[in-house]
Amino acid sequence: MDTNINLPVNWQEDTEIPGEGLYLVAVRYPYGMGTYDIVYWNGQEWELGYTAEVVGWVTVDNLIGVMKAGWPAGDTFVLDNE
Numbered sequence: 001m002d003t004n005i006n007l008p009v010n011w012q013e014d015t016e017i018p019g020e021g022l023y024l025v026a027v028r029y030p031y032g033m034g035t036y037d038i039v040y041w042n043g044q045e046w047e048l049g050y051t052a053e054v055v056g057w058v059t060v061d062n063l064i065g066v067m068k069a070g071w072p073a074g075d076t077f078v079l080d081n082e
Contacts, residue, residue, distance in 0.1 A: 007066045011056035017041050022060045027052040 011026065020043045028034040029052050038060070040047045046054050 007063075009058050009063070009066070011058060013056050017057065018059070019043065023057045024060060024063045025054045026056040028055050 009024070017023075020041060022038055022040055025037055025039045025046065026034060027037055027039075027048070034052075034055070037048070039054070041057075048054075
């Protein structure tokens, strides 16, 4: 398994957020460090739950669109109608 995967992300920075939902965000902490997070945008603000500034975002749909994740092989769920 290749653990060095580099996915292209087209960060949005100064554009209007399209609507409520989950986003992959780049956050900058007050002391200078930063990280990535999956955060809900409620239409008015980011629901971070901690003190940081969102400096870029991308929709989760966009993120999933650049992945070839497949599905977990151990998922043995069977529909009742099968």
